[in-house]
Amino acid sequence: MLKVKVYADRMSQPSRAVLIFCKVNGIEFDEIKVEISKRQQLSPEFADINPFKKLPAIVDGRFKLFESHAILIYLASAFPGIPDHWYPADLSRRARVHSVLDWHHLNLRHGAAPFVLHTVLAPVLGLPLNPQAAAEAEKILISSLSKLENIWLKGNGRYLLGGLRPSIADLSLVCEIMQLELLDEKDQERILGPHKKVQQWIESTRDATRPHFDEVHKVLYKVKEIIRAKKSNQGDGVMQSRTKTPLASKM
């Protein structure tokens, strides 16, 4: 049986969501690493997979697909035996999942990704830091976290939309927030600290997808060390703890 090919970089938040979803649900796949830091997504070979040159992308037989939400929906629908809570068959529950997934692009994604990039990650990719872009992105990020805390996480359940179990929306958005792990302790505390429900929700989602969640996020911690090493070498004078413990509960 032809396995699905998943073109991914584990540094890419939406790539991680797709990988974790496959592993949790026993979907057999080949992970084909495309390294953004080496500009591999810009190769002509990859453009043949995704002309927009972005990750993740999948190939299922002759069918090529990109955009992580479209991929998650396709996998949840096309593979047998996937528990309903990931992508409910009920039309109104499903519609609500769509509404979070839609909201995400211009809110959490649009805040979190540029904020981390322009605050700490750019040098790893050989790009300059951009404090102005970081400041604008931070506003959007904080506003989005606030909306998650007060609107999307309202209700009895531990998950978005009052869900008792995670959907693909939970997985997508939590993987996005995990990128904040690259920031220093102080920034993480400042930004995430006020949002208790969000923190619990991250833990719940991580719990529901263990051990794959932590395994797929390992690279993030490695890159975090690289970032800290660079800062130390630049003599910023702050002692960095080089612990290898998994995600602190404060996150």
Add this chain to the structure above:
Amino acid sequence: MLKVKVYADRMSQPSRAVIIFCKVNGIEFDEIKVEISKRQHLSPEFADINPFKKLPAIVDGRFKLFESHAILIYLASAFPGIPDHWYPADLSRRARVHSVLDWHHLNLRHGAAPFVLHTVLAPVFGLPLNPQAAAAAEKILISSLSKLENIWLKGSGRYLLGGLQPSIADLSLVCEIMQLELVDEKDRERILGPHKKVQQWIESTRNATRPHFDEVHKVLYKVKEIIRAKQSNQGDGVMQSRTKAPLASKM
């Protein structure tokens, strides 16, 4: 039978897509006008419908939903007799529709809407124009139109993804581009002129949804006149043609 309530402002591009979809497919609905220019979307009553205070939103019985793509998918799925081409049952065709809908948020929408707002529309809402934001948005808009021309509209069909008939993605994206009708002739020609396939695609979509497309877009032409009147009163010295002709084929 309880009709669907559609909360909309026809000046809002995604509102138009939902209204046109309902009309074309004979979905009975009550259109409840929420005027953005009068800040009605910020009222406590509307916050009860959509806590994010955005348009469009629908109420179907006790079910409330916002985000236009989620709404279009819900309507296409929940109502009987809707032709398959709007939202195909086939999983891979459906996935491709999702991928355009996803791409839209941070591309065409993210370029077109701020460009029009910061170039001509802001005064109608009592906001100042912002040339810097307009310039930034224009880059994204032109890049998006180029991608539509060269990637999304590749293939034999007249519609996105090589489609022979329109999907909800065609309707959503074309309604977004129609907002460019508000900018002056010169800017429109500069921005849209190079993209022949895009122009044909707009015409095809308009044709496939007549007469509703033109009827729903009427308000746009009224606001266009208001903008031009303001510009004339400010003595900018340029003669504006006050024609009431429907959408020129150049658009």
